[in-house]
Amino acid sequence: KNWISFSHMSVDRSIFPFDSWFACEHKALKLSRLELNDDSSRFPQGIYAVRETIARFLSIARGVTCFPEQIVLGGGTQFLIYLLRNLFPENALYAVENPGYRRIYELLKMEHARLQTIPLDRKGISFDLLKQVNPNVVYVTPSHQFPSGVVMPISRRIQLLNWAAQKEDRYIIEDDYDSEFKYASDTIPSLQGLDSYDRVIYFGTFSKSLLPGLRISYMILPQKLLKKYREKCSFIMSTSNALGQLTLKQFIDSGEYRKHIKHMKQVYVERQKKLIGELKKRFGASIKMHGANAGLHFTAEFDTHRPVDEIMVRAAKEKLELYNMEPYCLDGPYIYQKPAFILGFANLSVEKIEEGVDRLYRAIVH
Numbered sequence: 149k150n151w152i153s154f155s156h157m158s159v160d161r162s163i164f165p166f167d168s169w170f171a172c173e174h175k176a177l178k179l180s181r182l183e184l185n186d187d188s189s190r191f192p193q194g195i196y197a198v199r200e201t202i203a204r205f206l207s208i209a210r211g212v213t214c215f216p217e218q219i220v221l222g223g224g225t226q227f228l229i230y231l232l233r234n235l236f237p238e239n240a241l242y243a244v245e246n247p248g249y250r251r252i253y254e255l256l257k258m259e260h261a262r263l264q265t266i267p268l269d270r271k272g273i274s275f276d277l278l279k280q281v282n283p284n285v286v287y288v289t290p291s292h293q294f295p296s297g298v299v300m301p302i303s304r305r306i307q308l309l310n311w312a313a314q315k316e317d318r319y320i321i322e323d324d325y326d327s328e329f330k331y332a333s334d335t336i337p338s339l340q341g342l343d344s345y346d347r348v349i350y351f352g353t354f355s356k357s358l359l360p361g362l363r364i365s366y367m368i369l370p371q372k373l374l375k376k377y378r379e380k381c382s383f384i385m386s387t388s389n390a391l392g393q394l395t396l397k398q399f400i401d402s403g404e405y406r407k408h409i410k411h412m413k414q415v416y417v418e419r420q421k422k423l424i425g426e427l428k429k430r431f432g433a434s435i436k437m438h439g440a441n442a443g444l445h446f447t448a449e450f451d452t453h454r455p456v457d458e459i460m461v462r463a464a465k466e467k468l469e470l471y472n473m474e475p476y477c478l479d480g481p482y483i484y485q486k487p488a489f490i491l492g493f494a495n496l497s498v499e500k501i502e503e504g505v506d507r508l509y510r511a512i513v514h
């Protein structure tokens with residue numbers, strides 16, 4: 149039997165519009181012969197015309213207000229965080245959510261940044277604990293907290309923004325990852341769009357809405373940090389390849405991107421509904437699901453005495469690709485009372501859902 153994947157890290161290539169992508173690439177090559185070989189394409193912040201398109205798209209889709217000059221394109225969120233760190237004082241204190249995105253946590257640790265994790269409550273990062281830790285820079289994923297799936301309500305967003313505005317050297321990194329896929333609540337405006345004190349550094353990526361291999365991510369710097377960036381980092385050349393940037397521009401400008409997101413949403417909503425239905429049918433009251441209001445995964449805790457590691461072994465035997473929460477508990481101890489798993493459906497066709505839940509049942513209950 150073939151593997152079935154509950155992975156939250158892969159995208160379903162079968163729904164990626166390769167034909168229209170290639171048509172945009174062809175058009176980009178034809179139109180942009182100039183940008184491709186003059187040194188503007190190595191421009192540190194990415195090609196200006198591409199940044200114009202992204203700024204326009206973000207103002208409509210996310211209520212983000214920025215000029216193209218404030219956007220820095222890069223080959224991945226981690227590289228941009230690495231660059232950003234050079235704009236803050238060496239001894240700045242960073243805070244990240246726990247459970248949270250290990251790749252940023254490990255990057256900051258590798259850079260010997262002063263680093264503190266902050267637990268979540270049901271509205272996202274705990275505000276009381278944030279005030280206690282009192283960091284200079286706090287990294288949050290408000291659209292669909294990674295990995296728990298909590299959508300940060302407006303009330304918590306306002307609290308964070310007011311907190312950041314109280315002191316000069318406070319910043320919020322808003323990683324708006326997963327913002328394209330909202331199912332329950334209508335789109336909540338980005339922190340960046342609500343921010344009137346220039347305290348939010350907005351991060352976005354095309355890894356989930358297009359392809360992770362594309363490596364086109366971006367950050368939007370508030371004016372003060374943009375000035376510092378230009379003083380300190382303008383010798384660093386762009387890490388995001390020009391052809392990918394120019395193809396992306398065509399893909400967005402032609403309306404293909406908006407069409408693709410709409411199609412992906414329909415496909416994912418159907419899969420998510422079917423998956424949740426099957427899980428409720430099989431596990432009944434012994435499963436508790438969280439974070440299904442958005443994104444391409446949600447989390448589930450199971451009422452079982454079987455330890456996580458044993459479930460992982462049994463899942464592998466069932467050829468079920470399954471991820472638990474352990475890698476995202478950043479400070480070490482497993483912070484879930486019961487075995488908890490990330491259930492992704494981006495790479496799980498509707499036909500395979502019933503069999504997938506069957507295998508999960510055999511891994512956890514049998």
Ligand SMILES: Cc1ncc(COP(=O)(O)O)c(/C=N/[C@@H](CCC(=O)O)COc2ccccc2)c1O
Nearest residue numbers: 156157158159224225249294325353355356360365
């Ligand atoms: C919180 C968060 N912020 C940003 C990113 C994107 O980083 P970038 O690609 O460098 O811009 C990820 C990627 N998360 C990765 C999974 C989690 C992990 O890495 O363990 C990739 O996620 C997916 C990619 C495609 C389809 C579905 C999921 C992030 O989880």
